[in-house]
Amino acid sequence: MLEHDLSAFSGARCVVTGGLGFIGSNLARALAEAGAVVVVVDALVPQHGGDHRNLQGCGAPVDVVLADIGDAQAVAPVVARAEYVFNVAGQVSHLASMEDPVRDLDLNARSNLAFLETMRKVNPDAVIVHTSTRQVYGRPRYLPVDEEHPTTPVDVNGISKLAAEQAHLIYARTHGLRACALRLTNVYGPRQRLRGDDSGFLPSFVRRALLDEPITLYGDGLQFRDCLHVDDVVVAITAAALCTHATGEVFNLGHPEYPSLREVAGIIIDAAGSGSLVTVDWPPERKRIDIGSYRGDASKAKQFLDWVPVVNLAEGMVDTLSYYRRHLSWYL
């Protein structure tokens, strides 16, 4: 589906961490198909969505190194000569972060700090783009949320992701690394982990529609979210890598549409031609870490990166469901 011109990366040495996972694999494929020399670093942490099949059918070769990004010995030779490092690896489950908070901190914050130390020591001139999350804002105090909004995470995953993001920006300011960070809103698209209900509401809704199961809305389902197709995210990540003014900056990636979760479910059911809706009371463990309605202000990304999302939710979901129908067994 991606039709963006990535020819600037032709021949460029690129590393994608988390490159067997959802966003990382879509990015690695796009770069490789644009002629980049791509190496993926992925720890294949269970439940994180990493899968070798996410690179299957890619139109160009992608090397894969199985390693934790915090493992300096394994990672240093991989990143030593990279021109572009896309640091996408991470654990995304909010509930898991509350069940095993120390593990979440290790996976998201500690590994990233160690990774930045490796970059500083072996390749301080590489461009680094880090994917953070709108989760760092916590419950919005105003809408749309811009980058100046206070960062008050509501769960341990938000703490860890914020620490990782801040580390990238501090390494840019204090060590001169050419690092920037993108705060992603909810992302959907091909190659996302659909199993369980713990990678965000979008993959959960998609799986239930595909299986013709009821999509569960908590409360009235009227809280709204902006949703990004992964292709738009890939465009933003690559634009950030090419933007010479991005160093040390953080950018929201959001979408101008902000449907209610009820509307999102309806769009997915329409695109799938299956599934239904059911409303239940909020489970307390989810209510405690819910942030209510959210939409991001992405005007800084437009200004710096000339980025605007081009995929609307209805057409993005048609593409998404078509992908999963072809490869359903990989994701269920």
Added chain:
Amino acid sequence: MLEHDLSAFSGARCVVTGGLGFIGSNLARALAEAGAVVVVVDALVPQHGGDHRNLQGCGAPVDVVLADIGDAQAVAPVVARAEYVFNVAGQVSHLASMEDPVRDLDLNARSNLAFLETMRKVNPDAVIVHTSTRQVYGRPRYLPVDEEHPTTPVDVNGISKLAAEQAHLIYARTHGLRACALRLTNVYGPRQRLRGDDSGFLPSFVRRALLDEPITLYGDGLQFRDCLHVDDVVVAITAAALCTHATGEVFNLGHPEYPSLREVAGIIIDAAGSGSLVTVDWPPERKRIDIGSYRGDASKAKQFLDWVPVVNLAEGMVDTLSYYRRHLSWYL
């Protein structure tokens, strides 16, 4: 010097983490002398300022358990029956955090997360007061800095301390722990680590004055800071523990005086009757993580805790220098 009434803690079971260090030992002594049953947990991490002699001469017994707060097995039996837990342990060096960032994250963020997990499992009803730092704000965008100011740390120590603070507040909101956090400005007083120039400018200035060495000012020395005597901090910490509305809240501890560093040095030299001043250019590794002028707005602490600092810098420094003159060999 402390004359505050802490009789509310008479007979109360209190745990002070980091209780062999600067703030922790002053707090543990005050509580014990007020009749509390005090157990100190301290890992005696080198260079953190922990020293058994900090409890020497205390007017009441204090039990000491040598353990890292992240060591659940060692800590659980200590905290299991505590009514008040004062979680003061931490590494404070900004430069060390940039030299070994992963270690700083482990000591400040990871250990605190593990500690909160222990509290949640073995004693969810205890009151927990955590000492955070004004360093979480980074470079002030406006002055005085209130609790709504954005948190944008400038070094890894700030990241780790912010993560620890946020974890306390999240555990209050999501797990119902009775935890709150205090963001301390620069603190001075008896029992602070004076060795090295890495625990903040105040102990460095004090040591140099005591040794009749020149106090080094970077740049013009006109940046200002509010400075708190540790007795005022002890009063705030204990007030927060007794405040039933403090749960889930964060409070600045600041001082209405905000002398320039040049003035602070002059006050210390006057109190010591020794020392001198020298001005040098900023060392780059310090300039990169300097925050410029700072003063905190402590009106929320006044409103919730009825707390205002009562020790001014000149009289506080007389007390401080008098202490170190009596025990100089312990701290040099």
